[in-house]
Amino acid sequence: MLRLSHSPATDTALKLVVAAMAMFAFVFVVMVPLYNVLCDALGINGKTAGQAYTAVPAAVDESRQVTVQFVAINNDGMPWTFAPDARVMRVHPGAANGTVFRASNPTEFEMTAQAIPSISPSRAAAYFHKTECFCFDQQALAARAFAEMPLQFIVDQDLPKDIHTITLSYTLFDVTQSVTEGLAVR
Amino acid sequence: MGDHHHGPAQGVTRWLFTTNHKDIGTMYLWFSFAMFLLGGFFAMVIRAELFQPGMQLVEPAFFNQMTTLHGLVMVFGAIMPSFVGLANWLIPMMIGAPDMALPRMNNWSFWILPPAFLMLASTLFMEGGAPAFGWTFYAPLSTTYAAPSVTFFIFAIHILGVSSIMGSINIIATVMNMRAPGMTYMKMPLFVWTWLITAFLLVAVMPVLAGAVTMMLMDIHFGTSFFSAAGGGDPVLFQHIFWFFGHPEVYIIILPAFGVVSQIIPAFSRKPLFGYASMVYATASIAFLSFIVWAHHMYTVGMPVAGELFFMYATMLIAVPTGVKVFNWITTMWRGALSFETPMLFCIGFLVLFTLGGFTGLMLSIAPADFQYHDTYFVVAHFHYVMVAGAVFSMTAAVYYWLPKWCGRMYNESMGKTHFWISFIGFNITFFPQHFVGLAGMPRRIPDYALQFADFNMMSSIGAFIYGASQLLFLYNVVATIVAGKPVREDKVWDGAEGLEWTVPTPAPYHTFEEPPVVPKPAGTI
Numbered sequence: 001m002l003r004l005s006h007s008p009a010t011d012t013a014l015k016l017v018v019a020a021m022a023m024f025a026f027v028f029v030v031m032v033p034l035y036n037v038l039c040d041a042l043g044i045n046g047k048t049a050g051q052a053y054t055a056v057p058a059a060v061d062e063s064r065q066v067t068v069q070f071v072a073i074n075n076d077g078m079p080w081t082f083a084p085d086a087r088v089m090r091v092h093p094g095a096a097n098g099t100v101f102r103a104s105n106p107t108e109f110e111m112t113a114q115a116i117p118s119i120s121p122s123r124a125a126a127y128f129h130k131t132e133c134f135c136f137d138q139q140a141l142a143a144r145a146f147a148e149m150p151l152q153f154i155v156d157q158d159l160p161k162d163i164h165t166i167t168l169s170y171t172l173f174d175v176t177q178s179v180t181e182g183l184a185v186r
Numbered sequence: 187m188g189d190h191h192h193g194p195a196q197g198v199t200r201w202l203f204t205t206n207h208k209d210i211g212t213m214y215l216w217f218s219f220a221m222f223l224l225g226g227f228f229a230m231v232i233r234a235e236l237f238q239p240g241m242q243l244v245e246p247a248f249f250n251q252m253t254t255l256h257g258l259v260m261v262f263g264a265i266m267p268s269f270v271g272l273a274n275w276l277i278p279m280m281i282g283a284p285d286m287a288l289p290r291m292n293n294w295s296f297w298i299l300p301p302a303f304l305m306l307a308s309t310l311f312m313e314g315g316a317p318a319f320g321w322t323f324y325a326p327l328s329t330t331y332a333a334p335s336v337t338f339f340i341f342a343i344h345i346l347g348v349s350s351i352m353g354s355i356n357i358i359a360t361v362m363n364m365r366a367p368g369m370t371y372m373k374m375p376l377f378v379w380t381w382l383i384t385a386f387l388l389v390a391v392m393p394v395l396a397g398a399v400t401m402m403l404m405d406i407h408f409g410t411s412f413f414s415a416a417g418g419g420d421p422v423l424f425q426h427i428f429w430f431f432g433h434p435e436v437y438i439i440i441l442p443a444f445g446v447v448s449q450i451i452p453a454f455s456r457k458p459l460f461g462y463a464s465m466v467y468a469t470a471s472i473a474f475l476s477f478i479v480w481a482h483h484m485y486t487v488g489m490p491v492a493g494e495l496f497f498m499y500a501t502m503l504i505a506v507p508t509g510v511k512v513f514n515w516i517t518t519m520w521r522g523a524l525s526f527e528t529p530m531l532f533c534i535g536f537l538v539l540f541t542l543g544g545f546t547g548l549m550l551s552i553a554p555a556d557f558q559y560h561d562t563y564f565v566v567a568h569f570h571y572v573m574v575a576g577a578v579f580s581m582t583a584a585v586y587y588w589l590p591k592w593c594g595r596m597y598n599e600s601m602g603k604t605h606f607w608i609s610f611i612g613f614n615i616t617f618f619p620q621h622f623v624g625l626a627g628m629p630r631r632i633p634d635y636a637l638q639f640a641d642f643n644m645m646s647s648i649g650a651f652i653y654g655a656s657q658l659l660f661l662y663n664v665v666a667t668i669v670a671g672k673p674v675r676e677d678k679v680w681d682g683a684e685g686l687e688w689t690v691p692t693p694a695p696y697h698t699f700e701e702p703p704v705v706p707k708p709a710g711t712i
């Protein structure tokens with residue numbers, strides 16, 4: 001048995017202190033990364049991959065069509081206009097598709113935004129591949145500027161047959177402050 | 187060490203520098219009672235506002251501060267320290283030890299508590315007001331949208347977390363190393379067992395809570411994005427971390443209560459506890475299960491069906507060991523020579539009402555039904571049945587049961603019984619109607635409500651004032667007992683009581699078991 005001290009009571013106490021510190025570390029080094037890994041791997045929580053998908057050659061499933069709906073939401077206090085070019089698309093699983101979202105900055109100063117995607121139903125997230133997405137990067141817009149932001153995606157041909165509609169929602173966050181603060185620190 | 191038979195030091199330094207487990211236990215108990223009154227005052231403000239529909243007394247922002255502080259003060263200031271105080275007083279006396287294993291750390295773990303709660307209460311007077319995000323402090327309410335006082339709240343949580351961890355380490359070190367010869371683990375009184383298991387739970391999960399508030403602190407002040415979606419974090423992660431702490435926390439609160447009831451029911455049934463070993467294993471099973479059920483608090487966040495099913499079945503499983511315990515308590519009373527002194531009344535009240543709270547818990551565990559019940563007054567009714575009628579009733583029973591041993595004076599029995607009946611009736615008038623308004627859709631934590639809930643809310647408020655007032659009677663009874671109660675001189679204050687704490691003189695001297703006692707065989711064993 002490992003002994004940390006001469007007194008048995010102090011020994012027990014020291015071991016428990018180590019256990020408590022280990023649990024504190026566990027939150028940071030296990031729980032948080034594990035949560036992110038699990039959400040990525042299982043596609044739960046409606047999260048899509050944060051990086052571009054490399055398309056693999058696959059047959060297009062002409063036998064069925066899936067409805068893809070696009071939703072654009074401004075987070076609390078975000079002044080940009082932000083909307084999808086097309087609200088609904090009908091696509092074949094396996095086919096490459098593209099659309100754009102339009103954003104404009106009506107204010108008198110430069111701003112930076114970050115779009116955060118979410119898929120519903122969440123189990124469709126693992127089958128929704130983005131080969132290109134504006135959400136992979138932050139978007140900077142000068143005062144009164146306008147931008148078309150591209151999205152390229154493939155719905156996996158293995159998408160469960162009972163899913164007929166996928167909703168892709170983007171929430172646009174104002175990250176101007178954290179970007180400028182980050183620059184100030186550097 | 188000098189003279190072993192000296193009494194306590196005189197004056198305020200006795201309390202500041204004491205390392206005596208009885209002094210520290212007393213301070214914990216008085217502190218927790220003060221917090222119970224403070225948290226109770228916040229509850230009275232809530233119920234006064236909800237007495238009638240419409241805005242009556244306070245601003246909605248202040249109402250939110252009241253619900254938040256009521257929860258925080260009751261959980262961390264009243265219930266948890268009260269059971270730590272009980273542990274300090276009783277565990278050394280129950281296992282035949284002269285004191286706690288680490289007396290100086292014991293002093294520290296108490297004395298950092300009052301500053302923490304002073305700081306928490308002072309947020310009420312800060313610009314932007316006190317924390318107003320509920321006791322569960324979900325991000326981003328507690329990060330992006332919080333008042334500046336949240337930083338003080340975080341520091342207070344850190345301090346009381348450290349206090350709890352030190353207290354638990356002390357209890358484990360005491361139980362594992364300082365039992366009298368012959369006091370094997372399976373001879374320990376159940377109160378000691380439940381506290382040993384509780385202490386392990388505390389060591390495991392209080393650091394998780396500390397981690398959660400540390401992440402909040404970093405998100406607020408250091409530009410991280412643990413819980414901010416804009417920076418790649420996830421607010422749902424907060425809920426997972428919080429409830430990974432929060433679910434074991436509810437067993438941290440209730441397990442020592444189980445221990446108290448398991449001491450008192452046999453004493454007034456004049457029979458040994460039925461199924462001692464199964465009680466120990468049931469407690470351990472509940473502790474284990476508490477780590478794998480946390481997401482039943484968050485059925486509505488959008489988990490996969492497989493997750494909902496897992497957490498639903500795991501939660502329902504807890505009913506099995508809990509059922510074993512309830513069965514054992516009832517079987518202990520079965521054909522016993524029952525008498526109904528105040529501690530026993532509170533234990534029976536506990537048994538009835540806690541079981542009712544357990545049943546509503548089972549209803550809430552059903553994931554598809556929970557979507558309807560989530561964040562309604564049904565949940566409020568459920569957790570007050572298990573927290574108040576569970577933890578607070580058993581704590582009250584403990585005070586009546588052991589007070590004569592502590593101070594050598596008997597409390598006023600008829601006043602105690604009056605306290606019980608007013609508490610029992612007041613409690614039920616308060617919380618029973620909340621089941622109905624909850625099922626009918628009244629949301630919790632909102633200062634106003636639709637007109638059809640008016641009658642039940644008025645009942646609830648009247649019940650709350652009755653219940654609150656009855657605690658002042660309790661305070662009076664305890665003070666009157668200490669000052670001028672009828673002296674008791676028998677070692678064994680209650681004729682049916684068993685355990686080493688009843689073998690020391692009454693009132694319990696400042697130092698007990700300086701020589702280890704001979705451990706008697708429990709009654710009913712060969």
